[in-house]
Amino acid sequence: MTGIxxxxxxxxxxxxxxxxxxxxxxxxxxDADALEGxxxxxxxxxxxxxxxxxxxxxxxxxxxxxDWIMADRPFFGICIGYQVLFEGGEENPGVPGLGILRGQxxxxxxxxxxxxxxxxxxxxxxxxxxxxxxxxxxxxxxFYYVHSYYPQPEEEEVIAATTPYAGLEFxxxxxxxxxxxxxxxxxxxxxxxxxxxxNFLSARD
Amino acid sequence: xxxxxxxPCLDVDKGRVVKGTxxxxxxxxxxxxxxxxxxxxxxxxxxxxxxxxxxSDGRATMIDVVERTAERCFMPLTVGGGIRTVEDVxxxxxxxxxxxxxxxxxxQNPSLVDAGANTFGCQCIxxxxxxxxxxxxxxxxxxxxxxxxxxxxxxEWAREVCRRGAGEILLTSxxxxxxxxxxxxxxxxxxxxxxxxxxxxxxxxxxxxHMATVLSEGKADAVLAASIFHFGDFSVATxxxxxxxxxxxxxxx
Numbered sequence: 001m002t003g004i005x006x007x008x009x010x011x012x013x014x015x016x017x018x019x020x021x022x023x024x025x026x027x028x029x030x031d032a033d034a035l036e037g038x039x040x041x042x043x044x045x046x047x048x049x050x051x052x053x054x055x056x057x058x059x060x061x062x063x064x065x066x067d068w069i070m071a072d073r074p075f076f077g078i079c080i081g082y083q084v085l086f087e088g089g090e091e092n093p094g095v096p097g098l099g100i101l102r103g104q105x106x107x108x109x110x111x112x113x114x115x116x117x118x119x120x121x122x123x124x125x126x127x128x129x130x131x132x133x134x135x136x137x138x139x140x141x142x143f144y145y146v147h148s149y150y151p152q153p154e155e156e157e158v159i160a161a162t163t164p165y166a167g168l169e170f171x172x173x174x175x176x177x178x179x180x181x182x183x184x185x186x187x188x189x190x191x192x193x194x195x196x197x198x199n200f201l202s203a204r205d
Numbered sequence: 206x207x208x209x210x211x212x213p214c215l216d217v218d219k220g221r222v223v224k225g226t227x228x229x230x231x232x233x234x235x236x237x238x239x240x241x242x243x244x245x246x247x248x249x250x251x252x253x254x255x256x257x258x259x260x261s262d263g264r265a266t267m268i269d270v271v272e273r274t275a276e277r278c279f280m281p282l283t284v285g286g287g288i289r290t291v292e293d294v295x296x297x298x299x300x301x302x303x304x305x306x307x308x309x310x311x312x313q314n315p316s317l318v319d320a321g322a323n324t325f326g327c328q329c330i331x332x333x334x335x336x337x338x339x340x341x342x343x344x345x346x347x348x349x350x351x352x353x354x355x356x357x358x359x360x361e362w363a364r365e366v367c368r369r370g371a372g373e374i375l376l377t378s379x380x381x382x383x384x385x386x387x388x389x390x391x392x393x394x395x396x397x398x399x400x401x402x403x404x405x406x407x408x409x410x411x412x413x414x415h416m417a418t419v420l421s422e423g424k425a426d427a428v429l430a431a432s433i434f435h436f437g438d439f440s441v442a443t444x445x446x447x448x449x450x451x452x453x454x455x456x457x458x
Contacts, residue, residue, distance in 0.1 A: 013301035017276050047326045115403045117328055121456040122207045142456045146328040188281050
């Protein structure tokens with residue numbers, strides 16, 4: 001089964017529908033007990049960094065989630081579910097993230113002519129195009145983004161794709177072992193996004 | 206690079222598309238879900254449903270439409286119309302919408318913008334602004350489809366909702382809307398330059414050049430259009446092909 005972490009609030013329906021459309025059975029994970037029987041875990045984070053960390057803590061999911069990833073079990077983080085893998089960020093200074101990856105999450109610098117949030121369809125430049133995670137996607141597939149903050153991984157080798165915005169190339173996706181995470185929303189990226197999620201689910205389920 | 210978004214909009218009343226579409230390939234062109242799928246297949250970048258259902262008991266129908274659309278379309282979906290409380294926002298997001306658009310409710314109760322953004326993130330909150338030009342070169346905010354004049358200056362109101370946490374502005378020129386004579390470039394540019402959040406231009410699209418102009422000179426981040434798509438004048442793909450020839454960055458599928 002494919003677990004989807006649910007801590008209340010926003011739109012989980014799209015991720016659920018995407019998992020179903022790919023022929024897998026999604027189950028919502030509200031607490032650690034619900035991880036029983038789950039083989040792949042998707043974490044579509046929403047809202048603010050601190051809200052996400054607080055909700056994980058309240059549901060007793062912080063430890064189990066960290067253990068899951070550290071044990072190299074299949075994990076796909078999306079948006080805030082990507083950002084909280086890092087140590088902390090500018091959105092809520094002093095609130096620690098999961099600290100699985102070294103680095104901070106920072107805000108796009110305010111500058112003339114640059115809109116924040118970064119919203120819409122942009123390319124992700126794939127660092128290792130031959131990697132199975134990116135099968136059938138080409139070198140610069142388009143995905144849908146909506147975010148004002150982006151992680152700065154200290155370990156360059158975890159960066160799986162980069163995206164140009166606001167005069168820089170930020171880390172749009174990271175990968176280490178069976179942990180995969182993206183700033184963009186594959187569940188909102190039409191056929192391209194489904195392909196990426198399908199690559200993850202078929203390789204790891 | 207970040208591309209400019211092309212966004213078809215469907216007006217929905219009691220679960221049915223109102224203005225009517227001419228999708229020849231659809232069995233039921235009045236079904237918003239079928240229309241959404243058609244636009245999805247054309248490579249639309251996002252989709253907007255505007256719920257114009259007057260009665261509150263018709264709202265459940267919209268939730269059902271959103272749920273069924275989200276099952277078949279994996280693209281960003283915005284729902285506007287009838288969003289008055291944080292609970293309304295939550296219901297639409299839980300059904301599968303990514304953003305909600307609020308217009309009159311935000312004017313009557315501006316703290317709804319703050320509350321929505323704080324609870325669900327600013328990216329979910331779109332504020333729709335209907336503006337009409339004044340003689341002195343400013344623009345006034347109107348409600349109820351342009352019938353009711355408010356005391357708000359459109360550019361100032363855009364700045365305020367941006368401060369309050371809106372993630373995007375859906376800007377409709379009431380002067381241009383329905384004319385097919387082109388978007389209001391001056392208005393769009395004034396608002397886009399006044400705020401740091403994306404602006405979707407709406408109202409007046411009649412041909413492809415109108416879209417190119419509002420995206421370049423008008424500095425819009427996205428264009429919304431209804432009839433130009435519904436009546437089969439142009440497909441989303443045709444629009445994007447043309448915009449690309451004009452140097453506008455677009456995503457082609």
